[in-house]
Amino acid sequence: MKEAVTIDAKGIFYRELNAKLRKVVSNGTQKIELRNVYGQRYIGTDLDKPVEIEIFGTPGNDLGAFMDGPRIIVHGNAQDGCGNTMNNGEIIIHGHAGDILGLSARGGKIFVREDVGYRAGIHMKEYQDKKPMVVIGGTAQDFLGEYMAGGILILLGLKLKEGESHKANFIGTGMHGGAIYIRGDVEEFQLGKEVSAAELDENDHSVLKKLVGEFAYHFGYDAGEILKHKFTKLFPLYLRPYGRLYAY
Amino acid sequence: MKTYLPPKFIVERDDSRCIRCEVCVNQCTFDVHSYDTEDAELKSHEENCVGCHRCVVFCPTEALTIRGNPLDYRENYNWRPEVIEDIIKQSETGGVLLTGMGNDKSYRIYWDHLVLNASQVTNPSIDPLREPMELSTYLGQKPDRVEFGSHGLTTELPPQVKLEVPVMFSAMSYGAVSLNVQESLARAATEMGTLWNTGEGGLHPKLYKYGDNTIVQVASGRFGVHPEYLNVAKVVEIKIGQGAKPGIGGHLPGEKVSAEVSSTRMIPKGTDALSPAPQHDIYSIEDLAQLVYALKEATNYTKPVAVKIAAVHNSAAIASGMVRAGADIIVLDGLRGSTGAAPKIIRDNVGIPIELALASVDDRLRQEGIRNQASVVIAGGIRNSGDVAKAIALGADAIYIGTAALVALGCTLCQQCHTGKCAWGICTTDPWLTKRVNPDIGARRLSNLLRGWSLELKDILGGMGINALESLRGNRLHLRGVGLTDTELEILGVRMAGS
Ligand code: SF4
Ligand code: SF4
Numbered sequence: 001m002k003e004a005v006t007i008d009a010k011g012i013f014y015r016e017l018n019a020k021l022r023k024v025v026s027n028g029t030q031k032i033e034l035r036n037v038y039g040q041r042y043i044g045t046d047l048d049k050p051v052e053i054e055i056f057g058t059p060g061n062d063l064g065a066f067m068d069g070p071r072i073i074v075h076g077n078a079q080d081g082c083g084n085t086m087n088n089g090e091i092i093i094h095g096h097a098g099d100i101l102g103l104s105a106r107g108g109k110i111f112v113r114e115d116v117g118y119r120a121g122i123h124m125k126e127y128q129d130k131k132p133m134v135v136i137g138g139t140a141q142d143f144l145g146e147y148m149a150g151g152i153l154i155l156l157g158l159k160l161k162e163g164e165s166h167k168a169n170f171i172g173t174g175m176h177g178g179a180i181y182i183r184g185d186v187e188e189f190q191l192g193k194e195v196s197a198a199e200l201d202e203n204d205h206s207v208l209k210k211l212v213g214e215f216a217y218h219f220g221y222d223a224g225e226i227l228k229h230k231f232t233k234l235f236p237l238y239l240r241p242y243g244r245l246y247a248y
Numbered sequence: 249m250k251t252y253l254p255p256k257f258i259v260e261r262d263d264s265r266c267i268r269c270e271v272c273v274n275q276c277t278f279d280v281h282s283y284d285t286e287d288a289e290l291k292s293h294e295e296n297c298v299g300c301h302r303c304v305v306f307c308p309t310e311a312l313t314i315r316g317n318p319l320d321y322r323e324n325y326n327w328r329p330e331v332i333e334d335i336i337k338q339s340e341t342g343g344v345l346l347t348g349m350g351n352d353k354s355y356r357i358y359w360d361h362l363v364l365n366a367s368q369v370t371n372p373s374i375d376p377l378r379e380p381m382e383l384s385t386y387l388g389q390k391p392d393r394v395e396f397g398s399h400g401l402t403t404e405l406p407p408q409v410k411l412e413v414p415v416m417f418s419a420m421s422y423g424a425v426s427l428n429v430q431e432s433l434a435r436a437a438t439e440m441g442t443l444w445n446t447g448e449g450g451l452h453p454k455l456y457k458y459g460d461n462t463i464v465q466v467a468s469g470r471f472g473v474h475p476e477y478l479n480v481a482k483v484v485e486i487k488i489g490q491g492a493k494p495g496i497g498g499h500l501p502g503e504k505v506s507a508e509v510s511s512t513r514m515i516p517k518g519t520d521a522l523s524p525a526p527q528h529d530i531y532s533i534e535d536l537a538q539l540v541y542a543l544k545e546a547t548n549y550t551k552p553v554a555v556k557i558a559a560v561h562n563s564a565a566i567a568s569g570m571v572r573a574g575a576d577i578i579v580l581d582g583l584r585g586s587t588g589a590a591p592k593i594i595r596d597n598v599g600i601p602i603e604l605a606l607a608s609v610d611d612r613l614r615q616e617g618i619r620n621q622a623s624v625v626i627a628g629g630i631r632n633s634g635d636v637a638k639a640i641a642l643g644a645d646a647i648y649i650g651t652a653a654l655v656a657l658g659c660t661l662c663q664q665c666h667t668g669k670c671a672w673g674i675c676t677t678d679p680w681l682t683k684r685v686n687p688d689i690g691a692r693r694l695s696n697l698l699r700g701w702s703l704e705l706k707d708i709l710g711g712m713g714i715n716a717l718e719s720l721r722g723n724r725l726h727l728r729g730v731g732l733t734d735t736e737l738e739i740l741g742v743r744m745a746g747s
Contacts, residue, residue: 018545041538042545048475061538062529066546068475081529084542087474100529104470106514122528123470127514147524149515177519240502240520246343 005029010036014060018042025051025070039079044072044089061098064091067108080117083110086132092218096138105132105151109211112136113219114159119143124178126150135215142169145234146192149177154211156183156226171195172234180234181208183226195234204233252336257299258315259292265311266290272303272312277669277681300662302671334592345593348665348675350492350586350629350651353596357584358603358736359635362642363745365726367713374715376706382716383702385411385646387483388552389576390620406576407551409482411646412441413702414717415636417694418581418627418650419465419487419556421447423500423509423521424588424665426682427454429657429674432690434458439691440698445648448487448523449500450512456480463554466543468497469523471513475546483577484543485554486536488527491585491602491628493594494558497525500589504668506677537573544574552576552623559583559605559628560598564612571613571622578622579648580605584629586651588675589666602628603642607740610643610722633704642740643722656697657690 005024009017017040024032025047034043037057044053044064052071058079064072065084073092080098083091086105093110099117102110107130115138122143124132132151137158145153157166165184172180173192181204186197200208208227216223259280268288272281278296281303283289297314304312319329334345367373374381388408395402417433424447431454437444438461445463446455450472455462459480466473467487478484489495500513500521510517530536536555543553554577555570557563563580570578582602587595606626613619626639627648636647651661658672665675673684709715712726720726728745729737737744 015545022548042542045542045545046475046548062542065542066473066475066478081538081542084529085470085473103529104473106470106474119528123468123522123524125515127510127516130514146528147522149519149522174522174524176522177516239518245499246346 003029004031004033006033006035008035009040009057010038012040014040014042018045021047021053025049037076044070044091064089064108067091077114078112083108083132083134086110087130094219097136099141101136102132102134102151102153105134106130107132109214110134111215111218112138114138116140119146121145121148121151121153121180123147123149124151124153126178133211135211137215137219137221139166140168143171143173144168145172145175145178145180145195146170147174147176148172148180148236149175151178152207152211153178153180154183154208154215155180156212156215158183158221158226160184166190172236175234175236176239177236179204179207182232182234183229184232185230186232186234191234194237196237198233198235200231200233204231249340251295251340253295253333253340254319255294255297255317257294257297258317259294259297260313260315261290261292262311262313265309267309267311269308271306271308275302275306275671277302277671277676278664298662298664299660300664300671301660344591346589346666347592347595347663348587348589348667349661349663350584351596351599352661352663355583355601357629358601358732358740359631359638361730361732361736362603362638362727362740362742363730364634364637364641364708364712365728366711371713373713374710376703376710379710379715381706381709382718383413383705385414385717387411387577387623387625387645389622392620407549409443409552410441411443413698414640414644414646414705415698415701416442416463416625416646416648417444417653418586418648419445419447419463419485419490420588420650420654421449421465421500422452422512423449423504423677425654425675426673426677426685427452427508428682428685428687428690429654430455431687432657432685432694433653434461435687435691436694436698437461439695440702442698443482445485446481448498449509449521450514451477451480452508452512465556466539467523468525468527469521471515471521471523474514478543478547481551483552483554484547485556485577485579486527486539486543486575487556488530488536489558489560489581490556490587491558491581491583491599492587493590494560494599495525496591496594498523498589501668504677506679509677533569533573536570536575540574554579554625556581556627558585558598559600559602561600563600563605564608567609567624568612568616568618571618575622577625577645578609579625579627580609581648582606582626582628585627586629587665602626603639604736604739606639606642606644607742611741614722633701633708636701637705637708637720638727640717640720641723641726642742643724645721652697653694656693657685 039060041060048068062081068087071090077095078097083102096114101120118141172195389406433444448467463483464481555575556579583599623645
């Protein structure tokens with residue numbers, strides 16, 4: 001196995017940086033450290049090898065877009081479009097993430113320690129063994145899980161104070177597949193018209209145990225503590241939310 | 249509820265010719281014909297007939313005639329039968345009226361008001377039968393200037409795609425059309441040196457081998473989009489909108505998501521494939537640039553990225569933004585662009601004629617000095633090589649055809665694509681029906697069509713005394729307008745015939 005490679009990204013345009021990554025990865029390198037990352041976009045795109053990329057700084061939009069395999073660890077915050085249409089791989093963010101986290105992802109896992117922006121998990125979808133999974137440690141903005149067609153979205157709200165609740169509205173609007181788990185209560189008015197809340201069953205608990213376990217491992221939490229709290233499951237009411245809209 | 253809808257068509261069966269073979273019963277997918285064993289007679293449920301003429305073509309004794317029901321309501325220019333029937337349908341269902349194909353209303357077709365030039369006396373025409381004629385077209389961004397060294401070109405060119413014929417097959421997704429239709433398109437494109445377009449439903453594994461002649465689409469649903477899909481293609485096209493339904497997303501109904509379709513779209517069988525109206529990562533030109541470059545990164549800058557929009561009021565300004573956002577090809581889909589399913593009210597009322605959009609976009613890009621930075625492709629109701637030649641003269645680099653290609657495969661524009669029951673086996677995923685298009689024959693019919701158009705284009709060029717399509721491109725002096733107002737002529741950038 002090749003040694004870890006360190007790249008100083010300071011002052012490098014994204015196109016050049018990503019070209020460098022392609023080259024390094026094609027040489028068989030399996031671990032890369034990116035230092036001084038200041039907003040460079042598309043890191044991890046077009047890398048289809050199981051390489052681990054550790055990012056120090058602030059990667060730009062579309063981190064891991066269309067990604068197919070690598071594992072990215074961010075020591076900092078991610079911006080918008082993180083995991084956009086991702087196919088496979090893992091993104092672990094020791095910080096916040098912006099809007100449309102995991103947009104249209106079809107596979108892979110994303111763990112965010114803190115909060116995320118609007119429309120997280122929008123239109124994620126699953127197919128056979130491909131199932132995107134997103135765990136958010138903090139809270140989220142409106143339209144969480146909008147149009148979701150598959151996959152798993154977990155919102156933990158770990159930083160919410162006693163008595164404080166998630167503020168997101170329109171959760172699961174247009175959702176027609178997959179499941180959203182929210183730690184704590186959500187009020188009926190916060191939900192989109194196409195979802196409903198349910199108690200957790202055996203299977204839900206084992207899903208949570210596994211994914212929250214991984215989350216806790218990445219960020220040094222006690223999974224048992226997190227799981228003690230009550231969770232609400234949101235599921236789509238219809239496979240075909242817009243089936244009765246039309247006249248022929 | 250009893251329907252107040254009268255039959256649209258009258259089915260006439262000449263009993264002296266009918267041999268009771270029941271071909272019509274089998275061919276009709278709308279349950280019009282049935283065989284009454286007791287009376288040994290064929291019966292018709294005329295109210296179901298959509299006028300697709302499948303039964304007429306396949307009746308071995310030509311016993312069938314389908315005629316429009318004259319529906320002689322009291323004459324009323326405002327309350328035409330179509331208007332009345334639409335109200336009846338909605339009062340019986342309470343839904344959005346869905347339809348298929350393109351806008352069928354009487355908006356002016358500018359192609360029919362443009363005429364082409366030919367050489368007479370003062371410069372000679374060229375005989376394409378004996379002299380080489382060049383139809384090749386290169387799509388992609390062209391550099392502002394080129395430099396040559398002792399060994400030729402030294403400027404590094406952005407990726408270019410060569411077309412032997414400037415006519416490509418428009419996006420038609422697997423799910424909207426059948427796999428046999430896509431295979432026919434892919435094979436014809438390969439044979440004729442042009443491109444076909446997957447639409448937004450992913451690419452079936454069986455068709456990967458035609459990758460070199462394939463445009464893959466990335467639309468708001470991102471169905472079946474993954475690195476392999478992007479990399480196998482020649483061009484990646486971002487779909488923002490389409491002419492049949494500008495601003496509207498798509499709902500492929502669950503019934504059409506068969507096991508096979510589900511494997512290509514990569515969603516579970518039987519679920520609706522919902523394409524949101526916007527791409528949720530694009531709310532601005534800057535965001536578009538982000539997706540354009542995400543796709544360029546994902547394909548390592550090896551292929552042109554196209555962006556397709558519906559032609560709308562602001563197309564020229566939007567097109568300028570698209571070019572600045574890094575699009576190598578911009579695609580404009582006009583008022584008459586077709587679809588597998590769209591709300592009728594949108595199809596018939598939203599968007600602008602492609603001729604006007606093309607002229608204004610080409611002008612705008614020239615004025616801004618960025619016309620070279622992107623190729624311009626148009627779509628939406630192109631019917632023949634005459635339209636193609638006029639479009640090229642107005643400024644298009646290439647043309648997409650969708651409906652014309654389906655007509656080559658048998659489509660009679662019955663506009664029932666959204667029902668999934670296409671009797672011609674085109675716009676359906678029903679395995680029994682899709683067999684009606686045989687890819688061997690389909691590919692041949694499509695290649696024949698393109699061959700015919702190429703020959704005609706060469707004739708048109710030869711008549712003008714030019715031997716390369718490149719010399720016609722954007723050369724509006726070869727066009728004249730007939731029966732157009734001054735404003736129309738001005739927007740088209742064309743002079744009145746006779747001037
Ligand atoms: S095949 Fe078409 S034209 Fe013939 S009866 Fe059926 S719907 Fe009418
Ligand atoms: S594709 Fe089929 S259903 Fe659609 S208009 Fe043509 S013949 Fe009719």
